[in-house]
Amino acid sequence: MLKTIIRERRSIKKFNGKAVALSDVTAVLKDAAWAPNHGNREPWRFVVAADKGLDAIRNTMKECTIPKWNMMTEEELEQKTAGFKLPGAFVFVIIPEDSRQKERFEDFSAACALIQNAQLLAWEKGIGTCWKTPVWIDAPKFRQALDVKPGERILAMLQFGYYDELPKAKERTPIEKKITYFG
Ligand SMILES: Cc1cc2nc3c(=O)[nH]c(=O)nc-3n(C[C@H](O)[C@H](O)[C@H](O)COP(=O)(O)O)c2cc1C
Numbered sequence: 001m002l003k004t005i006i007r008e009r010r011s012i013k014k015f016n017g018k019a020v021a022l023s024d025v026t027a028v029l030k031d032a033a034w035a036p037n038h039g040n041r042e043p044w045r046f047v048v049a050a051d052k053g054l055d056a057i058r059n060t061m062k063e064c065t066i067p068k069w070n071m072m073t074e075e076e077l078e079q080k081t082a083g084f085k086l087p088g089a090f091v092f093v094i095i096p097e098d099s100r101q102k103e104r105f106e107d108f109s110a111a112c113a114l115i116q117n118a119q120l121l122a123w124e125k126g127i128g129t130c131w132k133t134p135v136w137i138d139a140p141k142f143r144q145a146l147d148v149k150p151g152e153r154i155l156a157m158l159q160f161g162y163y164d165e166l167p168k169a170k171e172r173t174p175i176e177k178k179i180t181y182f183g
Contacts, residue, residue: 005120010169012128015161020088020127022050025160028125029091032117035110043095043107044114047146050089050160057090064142087159088127091118094148095155111155122160132157 025048037043049057095111098104119129136142137154148154 002120005123009120009123010128010167011130012159012161012163012167013130014163014165014167015086015088015128015159016164017086018088018162019054020050020160020162022048022089024122024125024127025050025089025091028118028121028127028160031121032114035114035117037110037113038103038106041096041103041107041110043098044111045094047092047094048089049092054089060142060145061136064136064139064145086161087130088161089159091158091160092146092154093156093158094146094152097151097153108155115156115158118158126162127160128163129161130159132159 029046029048033042033044093111093115095107096104098107115131119131122129133156137157143154146154
């Protein structure tokens with residue numbers, strides 16, 4: 001039931017290292033792309049790292065992201081980046097940055113709807129996700145490694161993976177406190 005999936009989906013931050021099949025990631029994106037989007041602009045594209053792409057993306061993150069890592073020993077670096085190995089796949093969601101403010105906002109909003117679709121569809125398949133926005137997502141070196149063009153932006157790093165423990169939900173505010181009934 002949709003309501004149950006929406007309520008029970010959790011952001012998974014501890015994966016168990018099991019690989020996620022590229023075909024599962026592709027199937028999720030295929031359905032997620034039915035998100036509403038104005039003018040049918042479909043304002044998204046994806047860079048997917050799964051299977052053999054996992055090692056490659058991990059190395060790219062090491063090289064492109066946090067300069068102070070260059071000063072660590074191999075052992076320290078291994079410890080620090082071990083977590084990157086654990087998601088079973090990565091999806092980078094790339095959106096256009098339209099020069100018109102309204103269209104840019106619409107495109108951003110549509111891509112957010114797609115991301116939530118993807119999280120729910122993955123959850124239904126027993127695959128956990130976490131939507132991440134690390135500080136280095138806009139780093140020029142990282143953008144270049146992913147071949148992100150001027151006029152595009154990496155909106156999200158979506159991690160996919162299997163998990164052994166379900167995190168506890170952070171309670172939501174009762175919706176009545178968020179609603180003003182007009183009139
Ligand atoms: C736009 C956006 C950015 C996020 N960025 C991060 C992030 O950088 N790191 C992280 O650990 N979680 C990130 N999250 C996940 C949230 O922390 C998570 O959704 C929140 O804790 C609620 O947990 P739940 O999804 O299990 O309900 C992000 C979520 C959203 C919607």
